[in-house]
Amino acid sequence: MHILYAPNDAGASEWITALTAAVPEATVSVWDPEGPSVGADVAVVWGPPKNLFTREPGLKVVFTRGAGVDSVLALPDQSASVRIIRLEDAGMGVQMAEYVVHELVHASRAFGKLAVAQAEREWLNLPATERRDWPVGVLGLGQLGTRVAQVVASLGYPVAGWSRSPREVDGVECFSGQASLNAFLARTRVLVNVLPLTPETENILCRDTLSRLWPDAYLINVARGHHLVDQDLLDLLDAGYLAGASLDAFRVEPLPIDHPFWTHPKIRITPHNAAMTLRDESIVQIADKLAALARGETVGGTVDRQRGY
Template identity: 40%
Template sequence: MTVHILFAAKVESWSDYEAPLRETLDAAGLDYVLDCDMQAEQVEYIIYAPNSGLTDFGLFPRLKAVLCLWAGVEDVVGNASLRVPLARMVDEDGLTQGMVEWVTGHTLRHHLGMDAHIVNPDQRWDCTPPAIAQDRPVTVLGLGALGLACAQSLAHLGFPVSGWSRSAKDLSGITCFSGADGLDDALSGAQIVVLLLPNTPATENTLNAARLALLAPGAFIINPGRGTLIDDNDLLDALDSGQVAHATLDVFRVEPLPQDHPYWPHPNVTVTPHIASFTRPSTAARVIAANIARSEQSEPMLHLVDRSVGY
């Protein structure tokens, strides 16, 4: 039977996604109709971006599943009209690899003290050698697909890596913590902290004044996760006191970051414009096509969101 698939994202995305989606759907052996405009009563699957403007999933009586193009689903998971399975984007070749490269790059940047040599107006000839990886404890908050891949990459480079997750995990090469008490233990003495938690009520302000105080003095914060994970005022206080030496931030509560936000002029903050990782059509299309094929073959879909925890 013919499968009807609606592409619901910003209009300009259709030209980027159409060819890769058709190629991968063909390769999966599916008989399908794919379009960005379709009669609601025909739609069985929705390839979805939360910024598409689509908010009422009750309009689609034959809907089987919604496949999100984004890793983050906080903007849709609470939608009361969504009563079918919701799959988030987990793309090892695109999203995950991009995140690993960004996190590893900025971790090495801070670890090696590269900023002092890149911006050196006084022409200082400082021969102080950097620490080596084994002497620089790193903590990764969040051990989902993205966090786990980053933690493993850093451990492979020789960093002693601790990881924290909501539920207990046992991972080779990573010291794992879980639960409320485990979070404080994971942060204690960390010199670099990478935040890759989802945006949920339980994770808001995970890094606050009390937890920032647990870090090694002069620690570095790297946040490519969600802007809500950090209490901004507490981080600014920690930066001004020297408890945190530098924060590299890719995500913010309001985006684009307002021009009058104190992060912009702060000498110890690096602002990047939400580019740590993003969905790449060529690789994301393979994930989407494979999941639709699984559903049509009555196999369990992958990367389904647990509504009770929000991701």
């Protein structure tokens, strides 16, 4: 077995060392942008090179170093027989929940106003937050979305979740299918997007959907930048319909320095780090899944190409 690690980034040597220790029967190498094929049959990727499958036509299994798989599915020259496997949680669930809770509480308890008051040396007393006035809706109830919904619900906020197919989550009102999307949006004040990026979900955060939320609604996008129509968000913020947004993912990353999101007073920005892959947890998953595949077993996280996740 030959495992190829791509990209060749600052942490590549640590990944190579750890993968070699976890899968001792394999040869492990790092992607060389100028190099020849290494005859890899397994790849571990994040932001994969566009010529990955062109150079390595023998690939049989590709692991994505994260929850998203859209960048791999978009690569040219790949065989439909290639098995694409996403990491399941790998330490990301708790981080994602922490991030969402942080941004939700910042909005619902008006900590932004308190920061302004501090800068102006004003002792500002605000009324207590009534959680019933801040119903949260989680778009996407995969592993990460379910964890987010459960944690937020445990804090006493009314929580609903929406998914393409029916799900059941304790303490969460569940909606499913396109026919229920508008009803889900209509009961939501804080919309949290944790959807996978597919042709069906691209641009889902647009004027039509966002304007169906409660007035003074708040958006938290921890999924993909291509879910959001940037100008629609700006227009709704400027019109006063939306109260604010916390954005962790963008159409172009890093976010261009002249993008209006940087300076908009109602937008909070983080550099796509709401949930970061933890190396040790990821490598244990990869090693276990490779061993299961070798035994002919079904493994979790295998991507359905038709659904896009």
